[in-house]
Amino acid sequence: MSNVTYTSVETPGEDIYAGSYETTEGTIYNLAGGDWDTIAAAPEGEKERIVVNMGPQHPSTHGVLRLILELDGETVTDARCGIGYLHTGIEKNMEFRTWVQGVTFVTRMDYLTPFFNEAAYCLAVEKLLGITEQIPERASVIRVLMMELNRVSSHLVALATGGMELGALTAMTFGFRERELVLDLFEMVTGLRMNSAFIRPGGVAQDLPADGEKAIRDTLPLLRKRMKDTADLLIDNAIWMGRTVDVGYLDLQGCMALGITGPVLRSAGLPHDLRKSQPYCGYETDEFDVPTQTYCDAYGRFLIRIAEMHESLKIVEQCLDRLAPGPVMVEDKKIAWPAQLAIGADGQGNSTEHIKHIMSESMEALIHHFKLVTEGFTVPPGQAYAAVESPRGELGAHVVSAGGTRPYRVHFRDPSFNNLQATAAMSEGAMVADVIAAVASIDPVMGGVDR
Amino acid sequence: MGLEEKLPSGILLTSVEKVAGYARKGSLWPATFGLACCAIEMMATGGPRYDIARFGMEVFRASPRHADLMIVAGRVSQKMAPVLRQIYDQMPNPKWVLAMGVCASSGGMFNNYAVVQGVDHVVPVDMYLPGCPPRPEMLIDAILKIHDQIQDMKLGANARAEMLENEQLALAAPSILDKEGLLRRRPRTPRWSPMG
Amino acid sequence: MVPDGVSELDVIGVRQGSFNIAGSGDTSGFGGLVSPIVMPGPSERPYGGWFDEVADEIELSLQARNLPAASVIEKVVVDRGEITFFVHRHHLVEFARVLRDEPGLRFEMCMGVNGVHYPEDAGRELHACYPFLSITHNRRIRVEVTAPDADPHIPSIVGVYPSNDWHERETWDFFGIVFDGHPSLTRIEMPDDWAGHPQRKDYPLGGIPVEYKGATIPAPDNRRAYN
Numbered sequence: 001m002s003n004v005t006y007t008s009v010e011t012p013g014e015d016i017y018a019g020s021y022e023t024t025e026g027t028i029y030n031l032a033g034g035d036w037d038t039i040a041a042a043p044e045g046e047k048e049r050i051v052v053n054m055g056p057q058h059p060s061t062h063g064v065l066r067l068i069l070e071l072d073g074e075t076v077t078d079a080r081c082g083i084g085y086l087h088t089g090i091e092k093n094m095e096f097r098t099w100v101q102g103v104t105f106v107t108r109m110d111y112l113t114p115f116f117n118e119a120a121y122c123l124a125v126e127k128l129l130g131i132t133e134q135i136p137e138r139a140s141v142i143r144v145l146m147m148e149l150n151r152v153s154s155h156l157v158a159l160a161t162g163g164m165e166l167g168a169l170t171a172m173t174f175g176f177r178e179r180e181l182v183l184d185l186f187e188m189v190t191g192l193r194m195n196s197a198f199i200r201p202g203g204v205a206q207d208l209p210a211d212g213e214k215a216i217r218d219t220l221p222l223l224r225k226r227m228k229d230t231a232d233l234l235i236d237n238a239i240w241m242g243r244t245v246d247v248g249y250l251d252l253q254g255c256m257a258l259g260i261t262g263p264v265l266r267s268a269g270l271p272h273d274l275r276k277s278q279p280y281c282g283y284e285t286d287e288f289d290v291p292t293q294t295y296c297d298a299y300g301r302f303l304i305r306i307a308e309m310h311e312s313l314k315i316v317e318q319c320l321d322r323l324a325p326g327p328v329m330v331e332d333k334k335i336a337w338p339a340q341l342a343i344g345a346d347g348q349g350n351s352t353e354h355i356k357h358i359m360s361e362s363m364e365a366l367i368h369h370f371k372l373v374t375e376g377f378t379v380p381p382g383q384a385y386a387a388v389e390s391p392r393g394e395l396g397a398h399v400v401s402a403g404g405t406r407p408y409r410v411h412f413r414d415p416s417f418n419n420l421q422a423t424a425a426m427s428e429g430a431m432v433a434d435v436i437a438a439v440a441s442i443d444p445v446m447g448g449v450d451r
Numbered sequence: 452m453g454l455e456e457k458l459p460s461g462i463l464l465t466s467v468e469k470v471a472g473y474a475r476k477g478s479l480w481p482a483t484f485g486l487a488c489c490a491i492e493m494m495a496t497g498g499p500r501y502d503i504a505r506f507g508m509e510v511f512r513a514s515p516r517h518a519d520l521m522i523v524a525g526r527v528s529q530k531m532a533p534v535l536r537q538i539y540d541q542m543p544n545p546k547w548v549l550a551m552g553v554c555a556s557s558g559g560m561f562n563n564y565a566v567v568q569g570v571d572h573v574v575p576v577d578m579y580l581p582g583c584p585p586r587p588e589m590l591i592d593a594i595l596k597i598h599d600q601i602q603d604m605k606l607g608a609n610a611r612a613e614m615l616e617n618e619q620l621a622l623a624a625p626s627i628l629d630k631e632g633l634l635r636r637r638p639r640t641p642r643w644s645p646m647g
Numbered sequence: 648m649v650p651d652g653v654s655e656l657d658v659i660g661v662r663q664g665s666f667n668i669a670g671s672g673d674t675s676g677f678g679g680l681v682s683p684i685v686m687p688g689p690s691e692r693p694y695g696g697w698f699d700e701v702a703d704e705i706e707l708s709l710q711a712r713n714l715p716a717a718s719v720i721e722k723v724v725v726d727r728g729e730i731t732f733f734v735h736r737h738h739l740v741e742f743a744r745v746l747r748d749e750p751g752l753r754f755e756m757c758m759g760v761n762g763v764h765y766p767e768d769a770g771r772e773l774h775a776c777y778p779f780l781s782i783t784h785n786r787r788i789r790v791e792v793t794a795p796d797a798d799p800h801i802p803s804i805v806g807v808y809p810s811n812d813w814h815e816r817e818t819w820d821f822f823g824i825v826f827d828g829h830p831s832l833t834r835i836e837m838p839d840d841w842a843g844h845p846q847r848k849d850y851p852l853g854g855i856p857v858e859y860k861g862a863t864i865p866a867p868d869n870r871r872a873y874n
Contacts, residue, residue, distance in 0.1 A: 056531060056534050057483070057534060058513065063485075063486075063490075084528070084530050084834075084835055085530050087528045087836040088565050089563040089564055089853075091846060092563060092846050093561060093563050096868050097867070104560070105560070108488060111487055111488035128727065157491065160494075172494075176494060176497075179498075180498065180500045193586065194584055195583065195584065257809050258809060259757060259810025260810075261756070277782070277785050278785065381684060382687050383731070383789075384729060385758075387780075398761045400763055402662075402684045403662070406872065408763070409764075409846075411761040413761075413814075418814075421810065447487050450528070558855075562855065562866055563852050563867075564845055564851070564854075631860060
């Protein structure tokens with residue numbers, strides 16, 4: 001029963017969350033509502049600093065981010081971020097799971113871009129295995145296809161939540177409406193709307209369905225048309241520009257000092273994109289532009305995100321043209337994920353052909369299936385670092401293997417973790433409302449920040 | 452509360468319960484407690500396709516003091532648990548908690564030092580919704596089940612009687628280990644023994 | 648327990664048995680298997696590709712600063728298309744300055760710190776890996792620094808690469824590596840009053856046994872493992 005009242009054991013009228021206590025710097029007063037008298041009764045002459053906590057539960061802090069703002073009126077004199085409210089211990093948990101099971105953990109880090117997390121991890125594992133050259137081309141093309149669609153869906157959420165935080169609620173409904181189209185495609189290809197564990201070391205989990213290509217092609221013009229709605233609503237909109245122009249300013253010098261990558265760096269004028277400079281998964285054969293702006297502010301980043309979505313759709317079309325029949329998993333049977341899924345009569349997904357093969361036709365296939373699924377493959381000792389260009393910046397996976405069936409250490413260099421350090425540089429001297437716009441333009445995802 | 456606390460058990464109280472239940476479930480306001488991936492699916496449920504505005508629930512109140520339903524959407528880390536409890540305490544009665552997703556229900560796939568193994572360690576939960584993340588349709592199903600709970604919620608004297616009854620049931624309930632699920636019990640005496 | 652042709656430095660541990668079970672649980676015979684875990688060893692010149700150019704630049708720059716390369720760089724490992732410089736921790740800040748400022752190197756971005764804990768690598772238990780990226784020359788290298796458990800101090804490079812601020816705090820939080828010179832080395836991911844450093848190998852995973860009706864499954868770190 002959750003509507004039972006509890007009586008507090010403290011003195012009645014005392015709020016356990018409020019009160020005052022002494023420190024070397026003076027008295028600190030915590031206010032929880034209805035107790036302004038405690039401050040009013042404080043002695044005059046004490047140095048007054050107002051610290052406002054935009055706590056982890058807040059509609060506008062883009063996730064469980066705690067912003068500690070020191071205010072002088074409406075101006076922010078000091079801004080600090082408190083993070084760690086979503087720390088899940090994913091990296092340590094992966095040390096007790098096999099290499100392929102690591103994909104299911106890794107996909108939930110930056111939950112808006114699951115395919116990028118998986119791709120970075122799998123590229124690093126494949127580097128350690130030494131099979132980067134043997135990944136079939138169809139697998140790489142499907143990886144790029146899913147990653148670019150993920151980029152579109154991630155930027156849609158960035159625009160939607162950014163708009164909502166600044167008050168443009170229609171941007172939120174537009175963004176989520178478009179995102180549903182992309183999630184339908186994800187569900188058709190991988191079986192899940194989010195967190196699909198689709199990209200695995202060696203290739204992808206399964207091939208596109210028979211009508212997959214056509215479905216994706218049919219969705220693209222609809223996506224383009226609908227994305228135009230959001231663009232028309234916000235670009236050159238006086239209110240939107242008033243909230244985002246010259247807000248969250250961080251020029252190139254600031255970006256380089258803080259190690260910022262992604263749309264924030266590109267809004268400062270530097271066209272740095274790992275897909276162009278250090279291509280992976282076949283990006284070198286795709287034709288696309290890297291949108292760059294010189295405004296260095298939130299408006300510039302917003303324009304870049306819209307342009308990047310259109311570029312991603314271009315890449316998706318090129319991928320669909322490049323799809324040639326072929327395997328989607330590496331040939332080496334000691335590494336390739338053996339199981340196949342198909343929607344069967346029971347609607348639950350086991351491929352009866354694969355089961356017939358391993359149970360009735362080939363003992364070796366059964367042994368491989370069993371060993372690969374329970375024990376997993378071993379990876380020779382060493383360490384590797386693989387980076388992909390996620391919608392937020394450079395997402396790097398540093399993987400250390402001690403020669404076993406489990407990772408020895410996996411660490412993700414998450415772009416949101418790094419880029420959030422710029423909050424202070426962007427917000428100090430601005431007003432409280434600009435802090436929200438600045439954080440929204442960095443577009444951090446707290447799952448990636450805290451891991 | 453008011454009048455309903457003073458009414459004796461009977462047809463009048465039952466009618467008031469029905470009306471109060473109908474009114475409460477018709478505009479249940481959720482508190483924004485989106486933490487991780489489930490929060491995105493919760494936002495999608497509020498989006499145009501899986502509209503929960505048709506249940507009167509599109510106003511996600513940021514302030515817990517205005518909210519009725521706390522949908523804990525996502526994994527609760529050790530650092531977030533006191534914040535969760537504080538938000539729950541700040542919600543006025545009557546309030547309900549829906550643990551959305553496996554991480555909120557039981558810790559999910561993260562059985563480790565950093566995640567609270569189920570928010571029922573921190574707040575009392577009325578509805579558990581498994582899924583990783585649960586589809587918006589699943590979330591709507593769970594919300595409708597909570598609506599049914601609210602519709603049938605007892606007030607006043609009936610509520611007090613129900614509480615006592617539930618307490619007796621809970622005290623007598625067996626632990627999960629003692630229950631029998633799909634696992635067949637091992638026979639106490641072996642059917643075959645090497646001793647003949 | 649060092650195989651032929653491998654230096655002591657590269658053996659980071661010993662793998663015993665096959666199923667992570669001690670005692671009579673393992674009847675397969677693999678329980679007696681003992682094999683060393685050997686990480687890739689130091690590489691000889693020429694390293695191949697642009698690695699030599701970078702290594703030469705580094706050595707020259709260090710010499711110009713009166714630091715003989717042999718005393719700064721412990722070993723260079725070229726493995727799987729990546730080059731790793733193992734640097735003595737006392738010279739880390741100078742090394743970072745060289746990487747950032749020399750025009751031939753120009754590694755503008757440090758991609759953070761990753762801590763790795765090798766409890767059986769005596770005297771070098773804590774490793775801190777710094778990936779660096781040069782946008783100008785489009786190159787990546789890694790710098791690795793070791794510190795013993797008994798003295799887990801590594802100088803902080805926040806003065807050279809301010810972006811490492813939170814990364815070093817995270818590595819302190821998870822491994823207990825104290826970064827000397829960091830402006831505010833406090834916990835960042837765990838609650839402020841947490842005891843212990845969770846991602847060290849001697850810290851348990853912390854899970855609870857999973858209850859089912861009539862059975863429990865132990866937590867992930869207590870289950871059978873395939874080594």
